[in-house]
Amino acid sequence: MRHKPKAVVLDVIETCFAIDPLDEKLSELGLPAGSLKVWFPRVLRDAFALQVTGTYKGFAEIATGALASLLAENKIEPNAEKMEGVIESFAALPIHPDVKEGIQLLRAAGIRIAALTNGSATTTRKMFAGAGLEDAIEKFISIEEVKQWKPAAAVYLHAAKQLDLAPADLALVAAHDWDIDGAVKAGLTTAYIARRQPRGSSAMSPPDVTAHTLPEAARALLALPG
């Protein structure tokens, strides 16, 4: 039986920050509209494939490699500077409008909050700072510290250790079913935010809580037995 967590780790991209503006950035490279929906799953596919073979590479390297490959597929000559611009624009993604209230709800209830990202800690800090929420986040935890990608158990266990908590006292909030699946298997409590995807894949472990916004997820986590 899951209990109320002592801390929450928030996934960052898509969960807290809307990724949609990146589609325009890709269009500026000459890619057809909607290319974000093609590129982003490929970035994750490649990252997870490398995790399967035991090779760690960071977000920027994998994302750039997949982007160059997609550009070539569309007969567009890769341009290093423009590709770098796309990666850098992650730092300027807009926060989902409900995130601030969700963070306030958790903090008011005495729940500690950290970010847990497959991206870089530096970019993540910039993103929350840009949204005026830097001070609400106790730690910006990145996979860079363990050189493994979520959904590897090592990442969630590292987050729990960084917060000095047992995995069962920590909850992951994420908008990705594969992230929820990994956290469930690592022993965390989980809350799924159905942003773009109303439901996760049935091949993945179900979350403890399903919500549409961070406040809704926060309320459900706070309602778990102490």
Next chain:
Amino acid sequence: MRHKPKAVVLDVIETCFAIDPLDEKLSELGLPAGSLKVWFPRVLRDAFALQVTGTYKGFAEIATGALASLLAENKIEPNAEKMEGVIESFAALPIHPDVKEGIQLLRAAGIRIAALTNGSATTTRKMFAGAGLEDAIEKFISIEEVKQWKPAAAVYLHAAKQLDLAPADLALVAAHDWDIDGAVKAGLTTAYIARRQPRGSSAMSPPDVTAHTLPEAARALLALPG
């Protein structure tokens, strides 16, 4: 230094059989045109994510889960029968027109040929039988036998074992950079066929041979020093 392989394992989907007709199958479910490019990387992303957490699920289960999720995202009620129809239509994908000649070239040079698929062995046999090439394939090797997905090393090593060969005497031919990467790391010789993707991601190990068709890949593999 790589040497001429004693046997070749052919990746199946996209490498030997064109996947494009599936886009129409997805449109018949009500999904927008181009959805194949969104769905298929997600299927692989999910499979690799599950591989990362040490959970084996077969192709049909993962593909169906990702499809139901994509349908929900498009506000289309999932229909079990229609989704099954999509999965079944993999068995009827058309063979790339160059595959037969490539297989003949390899066979004429005394090279043994097997198929190595992340799909099911039964479906793969049906696909090659439909193309009149069943007898040219010595073994239909599926990840089902090791309950791990490519690019896990165990799969390529299993294939080498099934063919009673050292990994260095076996070559993988594939149209996916992550498949090449896994095979390189497992010690196989590799040939990349640039079908949809002119170049693989720079985050992945480069192949020994790059070609546009199977005959071209075959000739390059046969030209390696004995």
